[in-house]
Amino acid sequence: MKVDLLVAEIGSTTTVINAFTGLNSPKPKFLGQGQGPTTVYQGDVTVGLEMALEQLAQSLGEEKVDYTQMFATSSAAGGLKMTVHGLVYDMTVKAAKEAALGAGAVIRDVTAGPLKEDDLQRIIDIGPNIVLLAGGVDYGEEEIVFENAKKLASLPLDLPFIYGGNIKLAPKVEKLFKEKGKTIVLIENVYPKIDELNIVPAREVIQQLFEEHITKGPGMEKIRQMVTGTIIPTPGAVMKGAIALSEEIEDLIVIDVGGATTDVHSVTDGSEELSRFLIAPEPREKRTVEGDLGVYINSENIINLVGKEKFAQNIGVDKEELKTLIKPIPTTAKEKKVSEELTKLAVETAINRHVGKLKVLYGPSGRYKIVEGKDLTVVKWIIGTGGALTRLERGREILEKGVKGKRVNIKGEPLLPGEKAKILIDRHYNMAVLGAMSVKYPKESVHLMRESLQV
Structure with a gap:
């Protein structure tokens, strides 16, 4: 079997291959995924790519998958x-x-x-x-x-x-x-x-x-043997996907909860009304990365936000059992419940760090307002991607409760998306690879994103 395009997402531990066909037709098609271990530290990343290709072939019921083009995103080796x-x-x-x-x-x-x-x-x-x-x-x-x-x-x-x-x-x-x-x-x-x-x-x-750098790095020198097109950082690919999609469906944010970090990407200029209160310019396309908020590698940091005892109580387990329930891929009901609670806290904390605040101050001339940071009030779409939000049953509910609405505190009113903002889940978990695809195939990548998000 020969496909038009393969896009590989080379992560720190796992390499995922995504297959696409029909790129020169009005309806491009996502065929499926295969995965293998990332083998950059073994000295040759193509070993893991080949293993992912083998699994892809098996999932498609084929002996082998050939391709016309291959792109890649990478967060391997840090x-x-x-x-x-x-x-x-x-x-x-x-x-x-x-x-x-x-x-x-x-x-x-x-x-x-x-x-x-x-x-x-x-x-x-x-x-x-x-x-x-x-x-x-x-x-x-x-x-x-x-x-x-x-x-x-x-x-x-x-x-x-x-x-x-x-x-x-x-x-x-x-x-x-x-x-x-x-x-x-x-x-x-x-x-x-x-x-x-x-x-x-x-x-x-x-x-x-x-x-240029990644193709010369240890373990990645042979990458050009398989990859024919662009190679970009995985978070940068998510941003490219968000930008391409926003051109069709307007202002949005993408929340990517992973095992090591939680990234928030927003594409919005904010409201005209609040822009006059901004004390410093903000980019239309903004990314924040929370390196301490990961649901597996950095799970302890998330638990410490509320305290181990309270976190365990919320789950309905004791502190000792809690240690055994934190898994990279949760399978049991208890493991999933722990992962959901970790994801909930990661989302709430990450969005609170990303969003700007409206503050009321008092000076010689009286009361006045200022806006510090990113205004998300006119965002229409809240998109969840990453393993946690796309694979957990409560992903949509976590975004609904953790991102929308107004939470007033002494530091100011967070400028969050309003109640009318709609939640979307990246069902195929391919926002990053479609972002990489958008470099050469912008229309096709947006079509496939809309299909994955059901919008």
Whole structure:
């Protein structure tokens, strides 16, 4: 059997292959999935890909599955590790951080202002895949930004650097890095003017560099033997899928609950009424990643949000039994109940960290309002993806209770989606792979997303 396209999602532990056909017809078709272990640490990721292909063939009742094209997303070997360095935290640093997160990066360190010795040592210890330097609006601050460039160029690291700061400094920065024998990519300033974010060019370059890096990494060198098309970070693929889908069904958020992290992607400009109260610009496409909220690897962090004793009481078990019920793939009724409670807390915490707040303050001229962060009030669709939300029976209910409605607290009113927002579940669990597909097949990927989401 030959299919038009295979898209592989290469995770930290599992590799999943998704098969599609009919890409040149009005109704492309999702045929099925196969999975195998991720074998990047064994020195050859294609071993796991082949095992996933074998399972796919079995599920389709075929001896073998051949393909015309193969794309891939990857979060194997820790995904895309980046450090981000800017000038003012709420300005250039924030813009650079938004660009990196939107590209699907795992940000391991962020600095603002002059780089210190311990900052530089931390970068060396992290060993990032890419370093992003920003700072200064165009034709603004130069001295600190250039000093930071000098320090970064002197690091004993063989990796690509990106410069997305004051455009006036770009030629000097490029010359500096090249003289040091470093790879430097110049992009448009991520924060060219006060209150103006420009993160799309950075996002695209980061994903391009990721593809170049990942195909040279240990265990991934043979990836091009099988993958014919694009390779992008898995979270970046989810964002691409969200953006493509939003162009058809309007403002949305995607919540991806996994074993190690919980990611929230939102695509919305917020309401016009509240935009005048914003104290800092927010990107239309925003991703937050909660590295402490995973329903398996980081389950203990979630339990500690309420306390082990209370969590166990909510489930109806004792603390000792609770330890035995946390599984990567829950099968028994008790295991599923624990996973559902972990997912519920992960969703509530992650959305609370992602959403902006409306605050009422008092000053010399009296009472006034401000908005800090992302306004989700005009979001029409709340999409659940990831193993937990797509496989647990209560996934829809968890999103309904954890995301919608208003929760007022002393820190301000969270700007959450209203009651009219509709819940959708990624039934085929292929939001990321369809995001990767959207690079070349935008219409077909959206058609298949709508089919998976039943919208």
